[in-house]
Amino acid sequence: FSQTLLHTVVPPELRFAFLKLFQRLFNCFSSYCYYEITEIDGVNTNELYNAVQLYLSSSASSSTAGTTSSSNRLSLTRGLNSSAITFGLANNDRLSDVFNGVSVVWEHNVTPRQSQTFSWRPLPEEKRGFTLRINKRDQPGILEAYLEFITDKANEIRRKNQDRLLYTNSRGGSLDSRGHPWESVPFKHPSTFETLAMDPIKKREIMCDLRDFADGQAFYKRTGRAWKRGYLLYGPPGTGKSSMIAAMANFLGYDIYDLELTEVNTNSELRKLLMKTSSKSIIVIEDIDCSINLTNRKKSNGTGARNDSVSDTRSRSPGIPIPGDPDNNGGNNSITLSGLLNFTDGLWSCCGSERIFVFTTNHIDKLDPALLRSGRMDMHIHMSYCSFPSLKILLKTYLGCEPGDISPDVSSDLAAVIDEAEMTPADISEVLIKNRRDNDKALRELLEVLRKKKTVNRRLRRRLVAEVEDEAEEKRALDSPKEGGGAANGGGDDVEVNYKKSEEEDNGID
Numbered sequence: 001f002s003q004t005l006l007h008t009v010v011p012p013e014l015r016f017a018f019l020k021l022f023q024r025l026f027n028c029f030s031s032y033c034y035y036e037i038t039e040i041d042g043v044n045t046n047e048l049y050n051a052v053q054l055y056l057s058s059s060a061s062s063s064t065a066g067t068t069s070s071s072n073r074l075s076l077t078r079g080l081n082s083s084a085i086t087f088g089l090a091n092n093d094r095l096s097d098v099f100n101g102v103s104v105v106w107e108h109n110v111t112p113r114q115s116q117t118f119s120w121r122p123l124p125e126e127k128r129g130f131t132l133r134i135n136k137r138d139q140p141g142i143l144e145a146y147l148e149f150i151t152d153k154a155n156e157i158r159r160k161n162q163d164r165l166l167y168t169n170s171r172g173g174s175l176d177s178r179g180h181p182w183e184s185v186p187f188k189h190p191s192t193f194e195t196l197a198m199d200p201i202k203k204r205e206i207m208c209d210l211r212d213f214a215d216g217q218a219f220y221k222r223t224g225r226a227w228k229r230g231y232l233l234y235g236p237p238g239t240g241k242s243s244m245i246a247a248m249a250n251f252l253g254y255d256i257y258d259l260e261l262t263e264v265n266t267n268s269e270l271r272k273l274l275m276k277t278s279s280k281s282i283i284v285i286e287d288i289d290c291s292i293n294l295t296n297r298k299k300s301n302g303t304g305a306r307n308d309s310v311s312d313t314r315s316r317s318p319g320i321p322i323p324g325d326p327d328n329n330g331g332n333n334s335i336t337l338s339g340l341l342n343f344t345d346g347l348w349s350c351c352g353s354e355r356i357f358v359f360t361t362n363h364i365d366k367l368d369p370a371l372l373r374s375g376r377m378d379m380h381i382h383m384s385y386c387s388f389p390s391l392k393i394l395l396k397t398y399l400g401c402e403p404g405d406i407s408p409d410v411s412s413d414l415a416a417v418i419d420e421a422e423m424t425p426a427d428i429s430e431v432l433i434k435n436r437r438d439n440d441k442a443l444r445e446l447l448e449v450l451r452k453k454k455t456v457n458r459r460l461r462r463r464l465v466a467e468v469e470d471e472a473e474e475k476r477a478l479d480s481p482k483e484g485g486g487a488a489n490g491g492g493d494d495v496e497v498n499y500k501k502s503e504e505e506d507n508g509i510d
Ligand SMILES: Nc1ncnc2c1ncn2[C@@H]1O[C@H](COP(=O)(O)OP(=O)(O)OP(=O)(O)O)[C@@H](O)[C@H]1O
Pocket: 195, 196, 197, 198, 235, 236, 237, 238, 239, 240, 241, 242, 243, 244, 362, 383, 424, 425, 426, 427, 429
């Protein structure tokens, strides 16, 4: 009652001023150090505040049994992007904690924000923060280790709550107010291995490999290997490479660092980015063949320096500076293949642990063998056009069709055309989404589309064979004019036979 009366009678500003004065006097004679961790740090959200809140939420929930909290009032929250309820300290509540034998006390302070404060973005009406109290004699050794422990613990809790982050370096080389080169957003991609359409045997193999990796701390230590693993996903667009990465992250509960190579200017910047990644994370470079010229590691330019910089990208992306280009005075983009190899496999790559590197490409043949070798890219995963086993997964996820729900005739018709149609899971899922209210119609339309695509593919293939044969015939005619006709006829006959056979099959289908 007295507290309520005080709050009503004394204006908040006056209360705040009294409190500050009292705190100053108190600190002069106190044997404690106090650290304030405010929710908003300047204009940015203070990550440490969130980490402390999560950490204390776990202590607070266990303290309801009376172990560490001096309070019996806890606030309950569920964040916008969180799937779990967290406990927290209510206003001005305290909680004591013990770290490495040292007792500390946390206090949660909420004060009204002065309304005239100018800000570029709307700030919460209340100013929230934690105050950490440590005994002055304990402070030198404990603070850094304690805060690091709290950050790790908070990450662990977040992962457990399925609340993971997707980091990006899209800001270029610039750092945020706390010196971090990565920007993060909550990662909410719903792709899982269950929804991923691919060969079930291959899928199981990948899942086992990931599980072995995540559980392999002792193994990696025993064998003297850095605890990291590389996966290369290759295949045509729309076959599920990005979906696979999301499924991996969801399966292991890891954060994702999506590295945009074209935003990185130098090898040392690349190294800094790597050093700022946390463990239990997947570091992704998508479309690696488009991000950097990776074909010629050893090639030197006139000055003897390595010339394997981002020239390939530059020809496509006019905004990227070109080193040594007189027309471009940006001139500082000099990531090299060796820089990238060091990133994945050098000494620096071990500065954290439990990391997965995933590179994706549409053209594996464009990549340097050095990048593909085991130890860098341990597993090469071909994401191919939709096969019949993959189609069954798509039918189940999109239409709810179990194999027994589809008539044997339709099933065998689908199986007969699917491989030759060479359609991506992305294309097929579009047909299914469009007709998802009517399963029969969806299957009918899918069959039609697959047959059409098969016919088109055959025509293309025949045209290609004919062109190759024509070229060979011309070459032979030029090489030996007298014998040219006979030799060409031999090849032409083969084509003719193939052609006839294909025509018959097509007619049967159309
Ligand atoms: N194997 C798959 N299983 C389930 N859905 C898939 C699969 N492949 C593609 N899709 C669907 O198609 C869409 C595009 O797929 P995704 O972005 O994973 O392709 P990608 O291989 O990364 O293509 P790109 O090479 O263009 O980046 C996804 O939203 C997903 O729904």
